[in-house]
Amino acid sequence: MIETRLLSTDELLRSLVDVVTEIRVRENAVLQMIAELDRRGAAGELGYKNLPQVLRHAVRWDPATAKKWVANAGLLSSEITPTGSELASALPVTAEAVAEGALSIEHVAVVAEVMKALPAEAEESVVGFAREHEPRAVREFGKDLAYRLYQNDPEPREPEPAPQVNQHVMQWKNGMLEIKALLDTVTGAKYQALLDPLAKPRPETAEDGPDLRPRSEREGDALAELVDLMLRADQLPEHGGEPVTLTVTMRYDDLAEQVGYATLDNGEHIPAEQVRQLACSAGIIPLLLGAKSQPMDIGRKTRTFTAGIRRTLVARDRGCAFPGCGRPPRQCDGHHIRHWSDGGDTSVDNAVLLCRHHHTLIHQSEWDVTMEHGIPTFYPPRWLDEQRKPRRNLLHTAA
Structure with a gap:
């Protein structure tokens, strides 16, 4: 540990620069780790929509910080092709300077911003300037460089107006x-x-x-x-004499075991897990398939959650029940705690209100939800909390 009081002002500043450089080198190591997580599809593996959401839970970054780190990691990391070849990063000169500890995360974001309006060969000049100036000055330098490069270009023509026709x-x-x-x-x-x-x-x-x-x-x-x-x-x-309906065709055993895919009436395929989520909030027409996939029986469309059940859920949950979510009831769907395809009934005791984002997360990740003493209770994945301590949404309760 450096005894700062014993250092001269020059020595203290030099030590500060050295420590900041070490921090930036360590930040580059973090960027490489994030890039590798992104390359291997860690978000999908863990059931999350994207990597910034994983980082929010893993290291408690706010969304802006998480998105900034993921974006910078993508700009600075190289890519490996299916044949094993390595492709250079989008900003190779910047990546080299960051690895040396010469540039900060803020520098990287600004360099990437100004390079959108500049040819690739201008990166050397921009990074050279960034090595000696703060990010705000780099932005101004980039704007000035772009103006000098393109000031003689003709003005773009205005597009012809579209006709007034649907x-x-x-x-x-x-x-x-x-x-x-x-x-x-x-x-x-x-x-x-x-x-x-x-x-x-x-x-x-x-x-x-x-x-x-x-x-x-x-x-x-x-x-x-x-x-x-x-x-x-x-x-x-x-449509065809009945209200618009989306028909989903799938073997029931596949749905229960979460394998295979279903076919929509337009011929597109969706995975079994997405069908389980759809069954929470959409009308379902069961189409029973025989051993050779021939239609055997067609049931009646039923809405999974009646108006009465939904009113009760709104009164109980007051919005999305996921811990920390403040979405109101009108932005939420009912979710079967025990999946409909697993025999879960459509009742208040087997339902919870979830917004679109957290409904998808519950279906695709290792988060679990149960009813305990009549209150929805959530359990995080083990990678987030080894003890999986129960969590509840206290926002609506406080309100």
């Missing part, structure tokens, strides 16, 4: 539906009025801080929520 195109790509639409002024205003309230920034839990989803992701989630709200509506358009 157009809608849907196409399935890699298991996701790509939607493109052009709406006339009135229809567009109605659509925006429906979507805007659902797309407002909001924290996932009280401790998460600001909503860091980009606008495109918030509006995508809002559209998904709008679809769910429509499916809960009393009046829906008819």
Whole structure:
């Protein structure tokens, strides 16, 4: 331990620089670990939506910090191709400077930002400047460099205005539906009025801080929520003589054992675990398949949670019951504690309110939920808490 009081001012500053350099070298080691976790798909392996959510629980970073570290790790790490070849990082000069302890995490974020507007060969100049200046100055240097490089380029032409006609195109790509639409002024205003309230920034839990989803992701989630709200509506358009219904075909044994996949009525496949989640909040038409997959019997559509059960859940849980989540009841679905496919009944004692995010987490991760003394109680994965101490949501209770 250095006795700082015995050092001269010059020695003290030199020691400070050395310690900060060591910290930055250690930070680079952390970045490499994060990159390796990302490469091996650790989030999916643990049942989480993405790696920043894993880091929030593992090292207690807030969402902004976790996303920043994951993003920087991706920029600085090399990639290994399926053939075993190593591809250089997106910012190789920056990666070298970080490994030396010359740049901070804040420097990396700014360098990545300014390099979006610069050719790859400009990285050497930007990093050289960053070695001697703070991040804010690097940002200004990058803007000035980009202006000098492109000041003689012609101004971009304005695109031709789209005609006032409604157009809608849907196409399935890699298991996701790509939607493109052009709406006339009135229809567009109605659509925006429906979507805007659902797309407002909001924290996932009280401790998460600001909503860091980009606008495109918030509006995508809002559209998904709008679809769910429509499916809960009393009046829906008819298709083939009955209200719009999504038919899921799957062997019951596969569903119970969480193996294989189901087929939607449009031919797309979804994994068994996603069907188990769908069964919590959607109408289900059981289609019994024989040994050779021929249809044997078709049951009646039933809504899993009646209005009466939902009102009781709202009164009990007051919103998402996951520990620390402040989502209100209108943003929550009912979840079967004992899965419907495992014989779980549709009752208040076997149900809990969960928001979309935590509903997915419960289905895909090692988090468990039980009812204890009439209160939903959650148990974290062992990697997060070796003793798996029970946790409850105290936010709604306090309210």
